[in-house]
Amino acid sequence: MSNIRHLKPAGKAIFKDRYTKKVKELLTGWENEKxxxxxxxxxxxxxxxxxxxxxxxxxEAIRDAMQSYSTYSGELGVDLLDPILDFGDLEMNPTEIVENQRRLYEGMTDIFATEAVENWFMLGGDHSISYSSIKAFSEHYGKVGVIQFDAHHDLRNTEDGGPTNGTPFRRLLEDHSISGENLAQIGIRDFTNAKAYHDYAKEQGVSVYSMADIRYITMTNILARELRKLEERVDVIYISLDMDVLDQAFAPGCPAIGPGGMDSNTLLEAIFQVAKHPKVMAIDIVEIDPTIDIRNMTSRVAAYAIIQFMKGKNVK
Amino acid sequence: MSNIRHLKPAGKAIFKDRYTKKVKELLTGWENEKxxxxxxxxxxxxxxxxxxxxxxxxxEAIRDAMQSYSTYSGELGVDLLDPILDFGDLEMNPTEIVENQRRLYEGMTDIFATEAVENWFMLGGDHSISYSSIKAFSEHYGKVGVIQFDAHHDLRNTEDGGPTNGTPFRRLLEDHSISGENLAQIGIRDFTNAKAYHDYAKEQGVSVYSMADIRYITMTNILARELRKLEERVDVIYISLDMDVLDQAFAPGCPAIGPGGMDSNTLLEAIFQVAKHPKVMAIDIVEIDPTIDIRNMTSRVAAYAIIQFMKGKNVK
Amino acid sequence: MSNIRHLKPAGKAIFKDRYTKKVKELLTGWENEKxxxxxxxxxxxxxxxxxxxxxxxxxEAIRDAMQSYSTYSGELGVDLLDPILDFGDLEMNPTEIVENQRRLYEGMTDIFATEAVENWFMLGGDHSISYSSIKAFSEHYGKVGVIQFDAHHDLRNTEDGGPTNGTPFRRLLEDHSISGENLAQIGIRDFTNAKAYHDYAKEQGVSVYSMADIRYITMTNILARELRKLEERVDVIYISLDMDVLDQAFAPGCPAIGPGGMDSNTLLEAIFQVAKHPKVMAIDIVEIDPTIDIRNMTSRVAAYAIIQFMKGKNVK
Amino acid sequence: MSNIRHLKPAGKAIFKDRYTKKVKELLTGWENEKxxxxxxxxxxxxxxxxxxxxxxxxxEAIRDAMQSYSTYSGELGVDLLDPILDFGDLEMNPTEIVENQRRLYEGMTDIFATEAVENWFMLGGDHSISYSSIKAFSEHYGKVGVIQFDAHHDLRNTEDGGPTNGTPFRRLLEDHSISGENLAQIGIRDFTNAKAYHDYAKEQGVSVYSMADIRYITMTNILARELRKLEERVDVIYISLDMDVLDQAFAPGCPAIGPGGMDSNTLLEAIFQVAKHPKVMAIDIVEIDPTIDIRNMTSRVAAYAIIQFMKGKNVK
Amino acid sequence: MSNIRHLKPAGKAIFKDRYTKKVKELLTGWENEKxxxxxxxxxxxxxxxxxxxxxxxxxEAIRDAMQSYSTYSGELGVDLLDPILDFGDLEMNPTEIVENQRRLYEGMTDIFATEAVENWFMLGGDHSISYSSIKAFSEHYGKVGVIQFDAHHDLRNTEDGGPTNGTPFRRLLEDHSISGENLAQIGIRDFTNAKAYHDYAKEQGVSVYSMADIRYITMTNILARELRKLEERVDVIYISLDMDVLDQAFAPGCPAIGPGGMDSNTLLEAIFQVAKHPKVMAIDIVEIDPTIDIRNMTSRVAAYAIIQFMKGKNVK
Amino acid sequence: MSNIRHLKPAGKAIFKDRYTKKVKELLTGWENEKxxxxxxxxxxxxxxxxxxxxxxxxxEAIRDAMQSYSTYSGELGVDLLDPILDFGDLEMNPTEIVENQRRLYEGMTDIFATEAVENWFMLGGDHSISYSSIKAFSEHYGKVGVIQFDAHHDLRNTEDGGPTNGTPFRRLLEDHSISGENLAQIGIRDFTNAKAYHDYAKEQGVSVYSMADIRYITMTNILARELRKLEERVDVIYISLDMDVLDQAFAPGCPAIGPGGMDSNTLLEAIFQVAKHPKVMAIDIVEIDPTIDIRNMTSRVAAYAIIQFMKGKNVK
Ligand SMILES: [Ca+2]
Ligand SMILES: [Ca+2]
Ligand SMILES: [Ca+2]
Ligand SMILES: [Ca+2]
Ligand SMILES: [Ca+2]
Ligand SMILES: [Ca+2]
Ligand SMILES: [Ca+2]
Ligand SMILES: [Ca+2]
Ligand SMILES: [Ca+2]
Ligand SMILES: [Ca+2]
Ligand SMILES: [Ca+2]
Ligand SMILES: [Ca+2]
Incomplete structure (x- = not known):
C-alpha cells in the first residue's frame, strides 16, 4: 500500500492464515469479457x-457470510478454487415497485446475455424477484424446469394487489415462461396456503411435495424422481430457494417463519444433490431479512447453500 | 364503514387475499346459546x-399467531372452516394468587356448563391453571384421562409454597380429580425432576415416558398404547401441553428451557394423532412467556398445535 | 358479557382502577354524523x-401508547374527557406506492369533508403522508400555515425518485397547496440537509430555525414569532411533527436518528404552546418505526404530543 | 487460597488495581453486634x-452495579471508606403476596431493631415494599417525614385489588404511619395520575411538585423548602425513590417509563442535597426491572444514588 | 443467619423445594486435602x-446454568449426589496473552498434582486453553488420548499469529504432548477448515470424522471404534468439547456458529457414552461466549454435558 | 460499469439525490504524495x-456513520467539500498486545511523517491507542498540548497489568511525551476514579475539570481558559475524545457507561470551539464498542464530532 508500516485497507479486522482461503475471497468483480x-x-x-x-x-449479508467459510470440502476431498464473478447489484428506485420488477428483468436479461458464466447465483430480495429472473433466464436459455424449495405455493392471484412475493410462480405460469409440469414445489407446509392455490397447482400439473412427503418419501427420492422427469422435458433447471422452507429454529430471519419445516442439513444436502445434475445452472435465494435475523444465521445457511451448489458442480 | 374512500378499521395492516382464510378469522366471539x-x-x-x-x-400472543396460518391442509385435503367460539379471558386480580386459581375454577365450571362446544382450547398462563381447568372439566364431563406433554412431573409438594406451576398434578391427584393410572406424562427429562417426585409418580401409577422412551419406543407407539389404555378407563381425555417439553431450539420462549427435548414436528404430529381419538375433547397450552420469546416462535407452535387438534377432529 | 363468572373480553390484562381513565379509553369509533x-x-x-x-x-403503536396515560393534568387542573373520534386507518395497496399517496389524499379529502371534529390527529406512516394530508386539508379549510418540527427540510427534488418521505414540502410548494412564507421549519439540523435544499427553502421564503436558533432564541420566542406571523396570513394552522427532530436519546425509534437534536420536554411544551392558538387545528406525527424502537419510547412521546395538543385546546 | 499458582475464587474476572477500591467492596456481610x-x-x-x-x-443488579464505581469523590475531596453492612435479602413466598408484605414488615422491624447502622438502604422490589419498610421504620424511629421522588402519587384505592405498587402511600396515610403534611411528592407527571388521587393528595395536605414545578421553582429550592418544613415536624426523614421519576431516556428499565421526566443529574444532585440533612437516615429505591433494562443503566443510576447519599453523609 | 425473621443471604431469589437438589448445590469449594x-x-x-x-x-455462566438442573436421572434411576469440588478460576492478566497461557499451564499443573478428584471438568475460555490443560494433564497422568468434538481441526500454523484458539492441537502435536494417533476429531465440518490442515491431520494419523460420517456411520459406532482403539494405546482419555460442533440452532452462543452441525441430543448422548469408559477422566468445554448467547442456551448445554459425564461415571 | 442495464457495485442500497453529498463520500483513499x-x-x-x-x-462503524451526514452546515453557511484522505487501518496481531501498541506507534510515526494533511483523525480502538498516537504525534510535531474529554483520568499504574486503556496518560507523562501542565482533563466524574490517580493528576499539574465544574464554570469558559493557557505553552494541540465522557443516555455503546455525564450537544459544541483554534490539529476518538451499542448511536456521535472538527477548521 505504501511504505507505511502495518498499514492495511480499511475494513473489518480479519485474521489471515496463509493456508486458508475464505469463500468470500473467491468473489471477483466481473468486467466485460470475463x-x-x-x-x-x-x-x-x-x-x-x-x-x-x-x-x-x-x-450484502450473504456475501459477508461467505467470509465464514473456507473453500475446502474434506468430505468430497476438493478445494473450490474457481472464482465467483460478482456482477454487483441491480439498482432499485425507491417508489416504483412494478418498474423495479421490470428493471430486474432488464438487468437479468443483459446479464444472462453475457454468457459470462456456467452457473448463476441470484441473491434476493423477496420472492417476487424470481419472476423477473426466471423470465429472463428462460428467454435466454430455453425451456426451464424449476425446483422450488418453499413453504408456500406463491401462486396467489394478482387482482388483490401485486405483483408481490406471493405471486411469482402464478405470473410465470400465466406468462408461459414456465409450464406447470416443469415446476416442482418441495416443502409445502400445511395451513400455510389456501385451498384455491393448492387446487390451482394441481390443475397446472405442478409437482407438489409437502413436509409429510419429505418425511415419508425422503428428499433423496423426491429429488431423484423430479430430476429424472425434468431432464427429459427441459433444457435447463433453475433452483428457487425460499429460505422459509426451513423450520423457524433453523432460519429465524425470514419474514414468514413457522414450525414444522425442514432442518438445514436436509436442505443443504438437497442443494448438493440437485447441483450435481448437469442441466442445473442457476439458483436464487430469497426471503431473508437480515434486520430480523439472529446472528445472521439465515444468511449463513444461504451462503452455505451456494457453496453446496458449487460442491455439486465439482463432483466428477 | 362509511362512504369515506379507503377507510378500514384501525389495526395491523393485513394483506387480504380473497381466496385465503386465516385461522384467526375463525375466531368468533361467543354469546349465550351459540x-x-x-x-x-x-x-x-x-x-x-x-x-x-x-x-x-x-x-393474546397465541390468538395473534393464528393470523400466520391459513385454514387449509393439503396433506389431509380438508379446509378447516368451523368457527372457534372465543369466550374471551378470565379476569385476574393483581395480588390474590390463590383467589385467582379459584376464579379460574369458577369460570371454567361455568364455561363447561354451557356445553357450547365439542372441543375446548384453554390458553394459559403458567401450568398452575391446569389444576383449575381439569378439576372443573372432570366435574362436568366425568372420569378424565390426561395426556401431559411436559419436561416436568409437576408433582411438587405444596408445603414449600404454592400452589405453583410445579404442583397442578399433585393437587389433582390429592383431590381425586384424576387418578394416577389415568395420567400419562410424556417427554419427562432427565435431571429436570427430583427423585421424590419420580417415585411419587410411580407410586400413583402414573405412566411416565422419558425422552429416551420417545427415542426408543417412538411417540406413535407410546400414544397408541396410552390411548388404548385410557379409552377403556375414562369418559373423556384432556391434553395438557407444557411447551417446555420442546427442546430450547424449538421453544425459546418458555421460562424453563433446556436442551435434550422434543422437536416441534414430533409434538405437532402427536397432537394430531391424539386428537383423532373421539374421547379427546380438550387441550390446554401453558408456560409460554411472550416477553422472552424470539419472534413469537413459541406462540407460533402453540397456534399450530391447536390447528393440529382441529385437523385431528376433521379426519373422517 | 354473560353470567359466566370472571369472564372478560379477550385482550391484554389491564388493571382497572375505578377512578382512573386512560387516554386510550377516549378513543371512540367514528360513525356517520358523529x-x-x-x-x-x-x-x-x-x-x-x-x-x-x-x-x-x-x-397501532401510538394508539396502544395512549393506554400509558391518564386523562388528568395536575399542572393545568383539567381532566381531558372529550372523546377522540377514531376514524380507523386508510387502506394501503402492497405494491402501488404512488397510488397509495393518492388514496391517502382521497381518504383525507372525504374525512375532512365530514367536518366531524374541530381538531385532527393524523398518525403516519413516513413523512410522505403529509403531502396528501396537507393538500386535502388546504383544499377543505383554506389557506394553511404549517409548523414543521423536523431535522430535515424535506424539500428534495423528485427527479431522483419519489415522491418519497424526503419530498412532501417540495411538492406542497410546487402545487401551491402551501406557500413558503406560510411554512416554518423548526429544529433543522446541521449536516443533515444539502445546501441546495437550504437555499431552496430560503428562496421560497420558508422560516428556518436550526437547533442553534432554538438554543439562542428559545423555542418559546420562535413559536410566538411564527404564530404571530401566521395568524395574519392564514386561515388555519397545521403541525407536522417528524419525530426525528428529537435527539436520538429521546426518540430511538426513528429511521433517521442522530445526536444534536431536541429533548422531548422542549418538544412537548412546544406542542402545548402552539395548540393553544385558535387557528391551530391539525397535527400529523410521522417517522416512527416501532420495529426498531426501544420499549416503544418513541410512540410514547407521540401519544404524549397528542395529549399536549388536547391540553392546549383545554386552556380557557 | 492454597499454594496452587494463579488460583482465585470463582466469579467474574475483575481487574484489580491496588489503588482503586470499588464501592461494591464496601459491602460487608452483617453479623450480630456489628x-x-x-x-x-x-x-x-x-x-x-x-x-x-x-x-x-x-x-442483585444494584449490588452488582456498585462494582462500576470507585469510592472517591474528587468534587468533594473525600474517599468513602465506611463499610456498608449488607443484611442480605428478605425471603419471599412464591404465591402469598399479602403474606410477603407482612414478611417484609416483620423483617424490617427486626432489622431496624438492631440499630446496627445510622443510615439504611432498602433495595426493592416494586413500590409496594415501601409500605412495609416505612411502617416498620416509623414504629422504630418515631415521626417520619417522607420525600418521595416519583412520577405517580401511589395513592390508589385498594378496593380494586391490591395492595399493589400503586397503593403504598395511601395505606401509610390510612394507617397513620405517616401524615399527609409530612409527605412531599416530587416529580409528579401530568397525564400519569387520576384526578381523584391528585385531589386526595391535596386533601391530605401532601406537598405535590410536578415536573413543571421543578422547571420553574428548581429542585434546589423545592428541597430546601421541604426540608425546612419537615425538620420542624418530624423526627426522621426517609427518601423513597421510584426510578420512574426519571425520563425514559435516563431510566429505560422501569416498568412504567415515559417522556417528560427528570434527567439523572438533577436526581443525583437532589439525593446529595437531601442526604446532607442530619434527620435523613433512610432511602429505598424501587421499580427497577433488570429484565427489561438496557445495559443495566437504571441499576447504575440506583447505585449512584446510594453513593450520593453516602457522599451527603460525608459532608462536614 | 440471625434471629431476624425471613432474612436470607443476598442473591437471586431461588425457590427451594425440600425434595429437590440442584446440580449447582453440588458445587463445594475445594480446600487443601479435600x-x-x-x-x-x-x-x-x-x-x-x-x-x-x-x-x-x-x-460463571455454566456454573449458573447448573442451577437449572436437578440431580436425578429417571432414565438411569440414579441420583447424582457426589459433590463437585470447585477449585475456582485461574487468574488472568489483562494484556499478557502468552503469559496467560503459561499461567493456565502452571495452575493446571498444580491442580492435577493435588490428585484431589477422579474426574476433572475444565471450563473455558476459548479453545486455546486446551493446550495448557492437556499439556499439564498429560504430564501428570501419562499418555493421553483426546476425543475432540469440534467443527474445526484447530491445527493452524502459529507463524501467522498466535497461539490462538485455532492452534491448540497443532501445538500439542508439535510438543509431543499427544500423538496424532491418539487424537479423534469428531464433527469436523465441510468448508470450515483449510485443505492444509485436513492434510496435516491425516499425515499425523489423527482420526477425523466429518458430519457426513456421523450421519452414515452413526455417533455410537464412531465412539465405540475410537474408544476401543484408544483404550489400548493410552493411559487416560480427555474429552475436549468445542461447543461449535453443534448446529447454530442448538448452540447460538459460540463465536463461530453455522448450519450443518450436530444436534444437542446426539452430543449429550455421546458424552454419556464416552464417560462410561473407565479411562476417561477429564473434559473441557470451550468456545461459549455468554455475551452473544440467546437465553444462555449454550451454557445450558454445557452444564448438561457435565451432568451427562457424571451420569456416565454412575453407571455400574 | 458495463452496458448492463441498472447494474451498480455491490453494497448497501443507498438512495442517491444529485444535490446531496454525504460526508462518507469525502473519504478518499490516500496514496503516496497525496x-x-x-x-x-x-x-x-x-x-x-x-x-x-x-x-x-x-x-468501520464510524466510517459507516459518516453516511448519515451531509456536508452542509446551515448554521455556519458552509459546505464542507474538502476530501478526507483515508489511510486505512493499522494491522493488529491476534495475540501480541504490547507488540500491537508498538505497531500503532510505528504506523503513526510513518503516517505523521508523510505530512500529508493539516488535520488528523485517529479512530480507536480503546484508549490505550492514544499512548501510541500521541507519542508519535509529539515526536513529529513538537510540544503537544492535550485536551482529553473523559470520565476517567487514565493515569493508572502499570504494575498491576497493562499497559491497558487505563494507563495511556500515565505513560505519556512518565515518557515525557507530554507534560502535566499541558494536559487538560474535562468531564472527570465522581466515583469513577481512585483518589491516588486524582492526587497524581494534581501533582503533575494536570488541569482537571469535573462534571460539576462544567455545570458551574460552563464548558465554553473552561475551553477558553485552557486554550489560552496551552497556546502559549505548546506547538500543537491534540484532542483525545473518550466517548464515555457522555452520559449513558447519549453514548450507550461504551464499555464503561454511567449516569451523570455530559450530553452530546455540549460535547459537539466543545469540539467545534476547540477546533477553531489554529494550533489544534488532531483528534482521536476511542472507547466505542459497536457490538454493544444501540442502533450505532455512539458511532453517530463520533462521526458528528469529526464533522464538528472540520466545521471548526472552516470558520474564517
Ligand atoms: Ca416464496
Ligand atoms: Ca415462502
Ligand atoms: Ca409443567
Ligand atoms: Ca414443564
Ligand atoms: Ca421529515
Ligand atoms: Ca426528518
Ligand atoms: Ca411509585
Ligand atoms: Ca412511579
Ligand atoms: Ca476448536
Ligand atoms: Ca471450533
Ligand atoms: Ca479513557
Ligand atoms: Ca473513560
Missing amino acids: KGKFGLVGLPLSKPSISHSGASFAP | KGKFGLVGLPLSKPSISHSGASFAP | KGKFGLVGLPLSKPSISHSGASFAP | KGKFGLVGLPLSKPSISHSGASFAP | KGKFGLVGLPLSKPSISHSGASFAP | KGKFGLVGLPLSKPSISHSGASFAP
Whole structure:
C-alpha cells in the first residue's frame, strides 16, 4: 500500500492464515469479457413483500457470510478454487415497485446475455424477484424446469394487489415462461396456503411435495424422481430457494417463519444433490431479512447453500 | 364503514387475499346459546410461577399467531372452516394468587356448563391453571384421562409454597380429580425432576415416558398404547401441553428451557394423532412467556398445535 | 358479557382502577354524523421511505401508547374527557406506492369533508403522508400555515425518485397547496440537509430555525414569532411533527436518528404552546418505526404530543 | 487460597488495581453486634406490581452495579471508606403476596431493631415494599417525614385489588404511619395520575411538585423548602425513590417509563442535597426491572444514588 | 443467619423445594486435602481468540446454568449426589496473552498434582486453553488420548499469529504432548477448515470424522471404534468439547456458529457414552461466549454435558 | 460499469439525490504524495481493554456513520467539500498486545511523517491507542498540548497489568511525551476514579475539570481558559475524545457507561470551539464498542464530532 508500516485497507479486522482461503475471497468483480464457472448478482428488492421485509439487505449479508467459510470440502476431498464473478447489484428506485420488477428483468436479461458464466447465483430480495429472473433466464436459455424449495405455493392471484412475493410462480405460469409440469414445489407446509392455490397447482400439473412427503418419501427420492422427469422435458433447471422452507429454529430471519419445516442439513444436502445434475445452472435465494435475523444465521445457511451448489458442480 | 374512500378499521395492516382464510378469522366471539365444534378461552395467570413469568400475555400472543396460518391442509385435503367460539379471558386480580386459581375454577365450571362446544382450547398462563381447568372439566364431563406433554412431573409438594406451576398434578391427584393410572406424562427429562417426585409418580401409577422412551419406543407407539389404555378407563381425555417439553431450539420462549427435548414436528404430529381419538375433547397450552420469546416462535407452535387438534377432529 | 363468572373480553390484562381513565379509553369509533372536538386517523404508509421503514406500524403503536396515560393534568387542573373520534386507518395497496399517496389524499379529502371534529390527529406512516394530508386539508379549510418540527427540510427534488418521505414540502410548494412564507421549519439540523435544499427553502421564503436558533432564541420566542406571523396570513394552522427532530436519546425509534437534536420536554411544551392558538387545528406525527424502537419510547412521546395538543385546546 | 499458582475464587474476572477500591467492596456481610454507618437490605418483591415486573431481580443488579464505581469523590475531596453492612435479602413466598408484605414488615422491624447502622438502604422490589419498610421504620424511629421522588402519587384505592405498587402511600396515610403534611411528592407527571388521587393528595395536605414545578421553582429550592418544613415536624426523614421519576431516556428499565421526566443529574444532585440533612437516615429505591433494562443503566443510576447519599453523609 | 425473621443471604431469589437438589448445590469449594469424585476449575481466557470473544465469561455462566438442573436421572434411576469440588478460576492478566497461557499451564499443573478428584471438568475460555490443560494433564497422568468434538481441526500454523484458539492441537502435536494417533476429531465440518490442515491431520494419523460420517456411520459406532482403539494405546482419555460442533440452532452462543452441525441430543448422548469408559477422566468445554448467547442456551448445554459425564461415571 | 442495464457495485442500497453529498463520500483513499486538509486512520485495537471490549470494530462503524451526514452546515453557511484522505487501518496481531501498541506507534510515526494533511483523525480502538498516537504525534510535531474529554483520568499504574486503556496518560507523562501542565482533563466524574490517580493528576499539574465544574464554570469558559493557557505553552494541540465522557443516555455503546455525564450537544459544541483554534490539529476518538451499542448511536456521535472538527477548521 505504501511504505507505511502495518498499514492495511480499511475494513473489518480479519485474521489471515496463509493456508486458508475464505469463500468470500473467491468473489471477483466481473468486467466485460470475463468468463468463469460461477457468477453472482444481487437483486435487492423487497418492497413488493406482503409482510414488512428488509430482504433488500440480504445480498450484502450473504456475501459477508461467505467470509465464514473456507473453500475446502474434506468430505468430497476438493478445494473450490474457481472464482465467483460478482456482477454487483441491480439498482432499485425507491417508489416504483412494478418498474423495479421490470428493471430486474432488464438487468437479468443483459446479464444472462453475457454468457459470462456456467452457473448463476441470484441473491434476493423477496420472492417476487424470481419472476423477473426466471423470465429472463428462460428467454435466454430455453425451456426451464424449476425446483422450488418453499413453504408456500406463491401462486396467489394478482387482482388483490401485486405483483408481490406471493405471486411469482402464478405470473410465470400465466406468462408461459414456465409450464406447470416443469415446476416442482418441495416443502409445502400445511395451513400455510389456501385451498384455491393448492387446487390451482394441481390443475397446472405442478409437482407438489409437502413436509409429510419429505418425511415419508425422503428428499433423496423426491429429488431423484423430479430430476429424472425434468431432464427429459427441459433444457435447463433453475433452483428457487425460499429460505422459509426451513423450520423457524433453523432460519429465524425470514419474514414468514413457522414450525414444522425442514432442518438445514436436509436442505443443504438437497442443494448438493440437485447441483450435481448437469442441466442445473442457476439458483436464487430469497426471503431473508437480515434486520430480523439472529446472528445472521439465515444468511449463513444461504451462503452455505451456494457453496453446496458449487460442491455439486465439482463432483466428477 | 362509511362512504369515506379507503377507510378500514384501525389495526395491523393485513394483506387480504380473497381466496385465503386465516385461522384467526375463525375466531368468533361467543354469546349465550351459540354452539359449535370448537371453543377457546384464555386463562392469563402466571404469578403462581416459581420462575419469573409473563405467561399471562400468552393468550393474546397465541390468538395473534393464528393470523400466520391459513385454514387449509393439503396433506389431509380438508379446509378447516368451523368457527372457534372465543369466550374471551378470565379476569385476574393483581395480588390474590390463590383467589385467582379459584376464579379460574369458577369460570371454567361455568364455561363447561354451557356445553357450547365439542372441543375446548384453554390458553394459559403458567401450568398452575391446569389444576383449575381439569378439576372443573372432570366435574362436568366425568372420569378424565390426561395426556401431559411436559419436561416436568409437576408433582411438587405444596408445603414449600404454592400452589405453583410445579404442583397442578399433585393437587389433582390429592383431590381425586384424576387418578394416577389415568395420567400419562410424556417427554419427562432427565435431571429436570427430583427423585421424590419420580417415585411419587410411580407410586400413583402414573405412566411416565422419558425422552429416551420417545427415542426408543417412538411417540406413535407410546400414544397408541396410552390411548388404548385410557379409552377403556375414562369418559373423556384432556391434553395438557407444557411447551417446555420442546427442546430450547424449538421453544425459546418458555421460562424453563433446556436442551435434550422434543422437536416441534414430533409434538405437532402427536397432537394430531391424539386428537383423532373421539374421547379427546380438550387441550390446554401453558408456560409460554411472550416477553422472552424470539419472534413469537413459541406462540407460533402453540397456534399450530391447536390447528393440529382441529385437523385431528376433521379426519373422517 | 354473560353470567359466566370472571369472564372478560379477550385482550391484554389491564388493571382497572375505578377512578382512573386512560387516554386510550377516549378513543371512540367514528360513525356517520358523529361530531366531536377531536378526531384521529391512521395513514399507515411507509414504503415511500428512502430508508427501510416500518412506520406503517406506528398508528397501532401510538394508539396502544395512549393506554400509558391518564386523562388528568395536575399542572393545568383539567381532566381531558372529550372523546377522540377514531376514524380507523386508510387502506394501503402492497405494491402501488404512488397510488397509495393518492388514496391517502382521497381518504383525507372525504374525512375532512365530514367536518366531524374541530381538531385532527393524523398518525403516519413516513413523512410522505403529509403531502396528501396537507393538500386535502388546504383544499377543505383554506389557506394553511404549517409548523414543521423536523431535522430535515424535506424539500428534495423528485427527479431522483419519489415522491418519497424526503419530498412532501417540495411538492406542497410546487402545487401551491402551501406557500413558503406560510411554512416554518423548526429544529433543522446541521449536516443533515444539502445546501441546495437550504437555499431552496430560503428562496421560497420558508422560516428556518436550526437547533442553534432554538438554543439562542428559545423555542418559546420562535413559536410566538411564527404564530404571530401566521395568524395574519392564514386561515388555519397545521403541525407536522417528524419525530426525528428529537435527539436520538429521546426518540430511538426513528429511521433517521442522530445526536444534536431536541429533548422531548422542549418538544412537548412546544406542542402545548402552539395548540393553544385558535387557528391551530391539525397535527400529523410521522417517522416512527416501532420495529426498531426501544420499549416503544418513541410512540410514547407521540401519544404524549397528542395529549399536549388536547391540553392546549383545554386552556380557557 | 492454597499454594496452587494463579488460583482465585470463582466469579467474574475483575481487574484489580491496588489503588482503586470499588464501592461494591464496601459491602460487608452483617453479623450480630456489628455496627456501622451504612446498612443495606434487599426486598425482592414484585408480584404485587400492577404491570408485569421483574423488580425482584433489582437488589442483585444494584449490588452488582456498585462494582462500576470507585469510592472517591474528587468534587468533594473525600474517599468513602465506611463499610456498608449488607443484611442480605428478605425471603419471599412464591404465591402469598399479602403474606410477603407482612414478611417484609416483620423483617424490617427486626432489622431496624438492631440499630446496627445510622443510615439504611432498602433495595426493592416494586413500590409496594415501601409500605412495609416505612411502617416498620416509623414504629422504630418515631415521626417520619417522607420525600418521595416519583412520577405517580401511589395513592390508589385498594378496593380494586391490591395492595399493589400503586397503593403504598395511601395505606401509610390510612394507617397513620405517616401524615399527609409530612409527605412531599416530587416529580409528579401530568397525564400519569387520576384526578381523584391528585385531589386526595391535596386533601391530605401532601406537598405535590410536578415536573413543571421543578422547571420553574428548581429542585434546589423545592428541597430546601421541604426540608425546612419537615425538620420542624418530624423526627426522621426517609427518601423513597421510584426510578420512574426519571425520563425514559435516563431510566429505560422501569416498568412504567415515559417522556417528560427528570434527567439523572438533577436526581443525583437532589439525593446529595437531601442526604446532607442530619434527620435523613433512610432511602429505598424501587421499580427497577433488570429484565427489561438496557445495559443495566437504571441499576447504575440506583447505585449512584446510594453513593450520593453516602457522599451527603460525608459532608462536614 | 440471625434471629431476624425471613432474612436470607443476598442473591437471586431461588425457590427451594425440600425434595429437590440442584446440580449447582453440588458445587463445594475445594480446600487443601479435600478429595472427591469430581472437580471443576474455570479457565477464563478468551483474548487469544481469532474472532471477538467473551468466552472468559463462560465459567460463571455454566456454573449458573447448573442451577437449572436437578440431580436425578429417571432414565438411569440414579441420583447424582457426589459433590463437585470447585477449585475456582485461574487468574488472568489483562494484556499478557502468552503469559496467560503459561499461567493456565502452571495452575493446571498444580491442580492435577493435588490428585484431589477422579474426574476433572475444565471450563473455558476459548479453545486455546486446551493446550495448557492437556499439556499439564498429560504430564501428570501419562499418555493421553483426546476425543475432540469440534467443527474445526484447530491445527493452524502459529507463524501467522498466535497461539490462538485455532492452534491448540497443532501445538500439542508439535510438543509431543499427544500423538496424532491418539487424537479423534469428531464433527469436523465441510468448508470450515483449510485443505492444509485436513492434510496435516491425516499425515499425523489423527482420526477425523466429518458430519457426513456421523450421519452414515452413526455417533455410537464412531465412539465405540475410537474408544476401543484408544483404550489400548493410552493411559487416560480427555474429552475436549468445542461447543461449535453443534448446529447454530442448538448452540447460538459460540463465536463461530453455522448450519450443518450436530444436534444437542446426539452430543449429550455421546458424552454419556464416552464417560462410561473407565479411562476417561477429564473434559473441557470451550468456545461459549455468554455475551452473544440467546437465553444462555449454550451454557445450558454445557452444564448438561457435565451432568451427562457424571451420569456416565454412575453407571455400574 | 458495463452496458448492463441498472447494474451498480455491490453494497448497501443507498438512495442517491444529485444535490446531496454525504460526508462518507469525502473519504478518499490516500496514496503516496497525496496532500489535503484532513486525514483519517483506524487503530483497531481493543484487547488491552480492562473490560471486555469490541472497540476494534469502531473504525468501520464510524466510517459507516459518516453516511448519515451531509456536508452542509446551515448554521455556519458552509459546505464542507474538502476530501478526507483515508489511510486505512493499522494491522493488529491476534495475540501480541504490547507488540500491537508498538505497531500503532510505528504506523503513526510513518503516517505523521508523510505530512500529508493539516488535520488528523485517529479512530480507536480503546484508549490505550492514544499512548501510541500521541507519542508519535509529539515526536513529529513538537510540544503537544492535550485536551482529553473523559470520565476517567487514565493515569493508572502499570504494575498491576497493562499497559491497558487505563494507563495511556500515565505513560505519556512518565515518557515525557507530554507534560502535566499541558494536559487538560474535562468531564472527570465522581466515583469513577481512585483518589491516588486524582492526587497524581494534581501533582503533575494536570488541569482537571469535573462534571460539576462544567455545570458551574460552563464548558465554553473552561475551553477558553485552557486554550489560552496551552497556546502559549505548546506547538500543537491534540484532542483525545473518550466517548464515555457522555452520559449513558447519549453514548450507550461504551464499555464503561454511567449516569451523570455530559450530553452530546455540549460535547459537539466543545469540539467545534476547540477546533477553531489554529494550533489544534488532531483528534482521536476511542472507547466505542459497536457490538454493544444501540442502533450505532455512539458511532453517530463520533462521526458528528469529526464533522464538528472540520466545521471548526472552516470558520474564517
Ligand atoms: Ca416464496
Ligand atoms: Ca415462502
Ligand atoms: Ca409443567
Ligand atoms: Ca414443564
Ligand atoms: Ca421529515
Ligand atoms: Ca426528518
Ligand atoms: Ca411509585
Ligand atoms: Ca412511579
Ligand atoms: Ca476448536
Ligand atoms: Ca471450533
Ligand atoms: Ca479513557
Ligand atoms: Ca473513560
